[in-house]
Amino acid sequence: MVEDVIRVDGLGKVFEVPVRDPGLAAAAKSLGKRRRREVTAVGAVSFSIAAGEVVGFLGPNGAGKTTTLKMLSGLLHPSHGDCRVLGFQPWRRERDYLQRITLVMGNRNQLQWDLPALDSFQLTRAIYRLPERPFLAQRDELIELLDLGPLVDKPVRNLSLGERMKAEIANSLLHRPKVLFLDEPTLGLDVTMQRRIRSFLADYNQRHGASVMLTTHYMADVEALCERVIVIHHGAILFDGPLRDLAERFASHKTLVVTLDEPADLSAFGQVMEQTGARTTLRIERSRTAVVTAQLLSEHDVRDLTVEDPPIDDVIELAFASGAVEQ
Amino acid sequence: MSDLAVAGEVDRLGEREGRVRSMVRLYATLARVSMMEQFQYRAANYFYMVGMVIEPVIYLVVWSTIARQQGGSVDGYTAGTFAAYYIVWTLVRNMNIVFTPFGWEERIREGQLSAQLVRPIHPIHYDLGSFAGWKVVVILLWIPIAAVLTLVFEPELDPTVAQIATFAVAIWGAYLIRSLLLWMLGMITFWTTRVTAIFEVYFALELLLSGRLLPIGLMPGWVQDLANYLPFESTFGFPITSLVGPITNRELVEGLLRQAAWIAIGAIGVNLMWRRGVKAYTAVNG
Numbered sequence: 001m002v003e004d005v006i007r008v009d010g011l012g013k014v015f016e017v018p019v020r021d022p023g024l025a026a027a028a029k030s031l032g033k034r035r036r037r038e039v040t041a042v043g044a045v046s047f048s049i050a051a052g053e054v055v056g057f058l059g060p061n062g063a064g065k066t067t068t069l070k071m072l073s074g075l076l077h078p079s080h081g082d083c084r085v086l087g088f089q090p091w092r093r094e095r096d097y098l099q100r101i102t103l104v105m106g107n108r109n110q111l112q113w114d115l116p117a118l119d120s121f122q123l124t125r126a127i128y129r130l131p132e133r134p135f136l137a138q139r140d141e142l143i144e145l146l147d148l149g150p151l152v153d154k155p156v157r158n159l160s161l162g163e164r165m166k167a168e169i170a171n172s173l174l175h176r177p178k179v180l181f182l183d184e185p186t187l188g189l190d191v192t193m194q195r196r197i198r199s200f201l202a203d204y205n206q207r208h209g210a211s212v213m214l215t216t217h218y219m220a221d222v223e224a225l226c227e228r229v230i231v232i233h234h235g236a237i238l239f240d241g242p243l244r245d246l247a248e249r250f251a252s253h254k255t256l257v258v259t260l261d262e263p264a265d266l267s268a269f270g271q272v273m274e275q276t277g278a279r280t281t282l283r284i285e286r287s288r289t290a291v292v293t294a295q296l297l298s299e300h301d302v303r304d305l306t307v308e309d310p311p312i313d314d315v316i317e318l319a320f321a322s323g324a325v326e327q
Numbered sequence: 328m329s330d331l332a333v334a335g336e337v338d339r340l341g342e343r344e345g346r347v348r349s350m351v352r353l354y355a356t357l358a359r360v361s362m363m364e365q366f367q368y369r370a371a372n373y374f375y376m377v378g379m380v381i382e383p384v385i386y387l388v389v390w391s392t393i394a395r396q397q398g399g400s401v402d403g404y405t406a407g408t409f410a411a412y413y414i415v416w417t418l419v420r421n422m423n424i425v426f427t428p429f430g431w432e433e434r435i436r437e438g439q440l441s442a443q444l445v446r447p448i449h450p451i452h453y454d455l456g457s458f459a460g461w462k463v464v465v466i467l468l469w470i471p472i473a474a475v476l477t478l479v480f481e482p483e484l485d486p487t488v489a490q491i492a493t494f495a496v497a498i499w500g501a502y503l504i505r506s507l508l509l510w511m512l513g514m515i516t517f518w519t520t521r522v523t524a525i526f527e528v529y530f531a532l533e534l535l536l537s538g539r540l541l542p543i544g545l546m547p548g549w550v551q552d553l554a555n556y557l558p559f560e561s562t563f564g565f566p567i568t569s570l571v572g573p574i575t576n577r578e579l580v581e582g583l584l585r586q587a588a589w590i591a592i593g594a595i596g597v598n599l600m601w602r603r604g605v606k607a608y609t610a611v612n613g
Contacts, residue, residue, distance in 0.1 A: 015611060073445055074444070074609075075441050075444055077606065077610050091609060095447040098445060099447050101445070103445045105438070109442070110442055110446075112360060112364065114363075114367050115360065115363055119360055119363060122360075123356050123357065123360050126353040126355075126356035126357070127353060127446055127447065127448050128446075129349045
């Protein structure tokens with residue numbers, strides 16, 4: 001039986017935020033007594049993640065994803081509940097714990113801006129007290145896997161966003177963490193770079209058996225990496241299970257964008273969502289995708305055709321709309 | 328600890344090294360990284376230092392003029408000793424530059440502190456190591472500036488070996504004390520961001536009671552007594568006087584012991600505030 005590396009039990013976070021009505025009078029009034037309101041960022045979530053598992057942690061903005069990741073990585077002290085990661089209580093931030101995890105946030109960086117990434121790697125080596133030989137082996141492996149060879153000796157400020165993210169990821173994995181918390185690691189990257197990082201993460205997970213908790217807004221990230229997803233909304237878990245169940249249960253349709261030589265009425269093939277000249281966007285049942293595509297190609301002069309899953313946010317919205325509460 | 332965590336012991340690569348050795352390597356790396364960064368901005372650093380020389384030159388001109396008008400000296404300070412005092416001042420002032428309390432708000436707002444908190448070292452080491460590296464660059468850049476000031480103002484400086492040795496230690500002691508004190512000051516930001524007024528009061532007191540504005544020996548007796556119980560002089564007046572004099576060997580030792588005491592107090596203070604501050608921070612910010 002595979003042991004759980006993350007066990008979360010009724011974990012929650014409630015913030016106290018100051019509130020004030022607009023206007024000068026309210027501002028003056030707030031000088032005396034300040035009103036505060038409690039905001040529940042995360043209600044009471046429970047789940048567990050096994051060693052080597054890659055789990056997508058999904059939800060719209062403000063759902064409580066990042067707050068949960070921050071509690072699990074030791075950055076936030078929970079208001080209630082408990083959790084153990086690798087047997088540690090994260091918010092105690094013991095050295096032995098921090099030595100075994102990493103938190104990558106797409107919008108924050110650890111690399112020295114003015115220096116080549118190789119210098120930052122040396123600093124990371126000193127921080128994590130890594131002996132030279134294993135450090136060099138891990139560094140070279142990461143450079144190879146992420147195709148960083150031509151980039152690591154350039155000052156970080158001269159790298160593109162995607163190149164910088166790759167170097168950030170390499171830097172955050174030099175100490176070979178057992179648990180990876182990844183908060184939007186592909187945020188703002190172009191499709192090629194997203195794909196590169198996805199394949200790297202899958203490869204890294206295979207090689208080292210690390211457990212990964214990933215938040216993302218890109219369905220492609222989730223599809224490429226996560227067999228299991230946890231959907232959170234308003235601080236509560238709505239769904240926890242295999243990805244295919246989520247997509248099949250809530251995203252029963254696909255989007256088909258077809259461009260013909262001449263404009264035509266395609267309503268017989270599915271629900272027409274949009275039509276601009278010869279370009280039509282159709283919503284079709286997932287199970288009919290192959291049949292409809294074949295029919296279109298045989299009956300019309302098709303110049304271009306793409307089949308897409310709805311965006312992850314749409315799938316999640318469908319989940320909310322259906323009121324499917326797992327727990 | 329779970330079985331997994333125990334199994335992970337195999338990967339604890341740093342265990343073979345002693346803690347002290349690891350810290351030395353960490354500081355050496357931080358300092359090296361900082362030096363590499365600062366050398367990239369050597370021109371900016373030079374202009375910065377040249378700008379900083381303006382303040383002591385003003386003091387120097389004022390006090391030299393007063394000394395000449397009073398028949399050559401003010402309470403034993405001649406134009407030459409004033410020149411020595413304020414030329415050494417320029418180096419001590421640069422050694423005194425540490426992470427500013429004003430930077431804490433940005434550090435929290437921009438998420439830099441969170442990034443540091445998920446790594447297994449106390450964030451103060453980043454500042455101490457990085458600024459120490461910058462000091463090495465500063466000392467190198469300071470030498471030609473000091474040479475020019477020496478040619479222009481002709482300082483009277485005749486230190487003993489003991490004085491030179493004490494000075495070499497005292498400037499780093501000053502650096503440590505001021506780093507710890509300003510860290511404590513900056514950490515107030517954990518509880519409230521409207522702390523600029525507190526910072527300003529601190530810097531005004533420091534200006535008067537440290538020996539930065541004028542040598543403490545020229546202050547009224549009660550100010551000198553007060554300064555004895557505060558840390559400011561250990562960060563400014565003492566390192567300068569240890570080289571410029573007049574000072575006895577006993578006073579040199581006493582000054583170093585006072586610095587050691589302030590370092591201990593600062594370290595304890597930082598530790599206590601940090602524990603409470605991080606608790607407050609992880610309760611709301613993260």
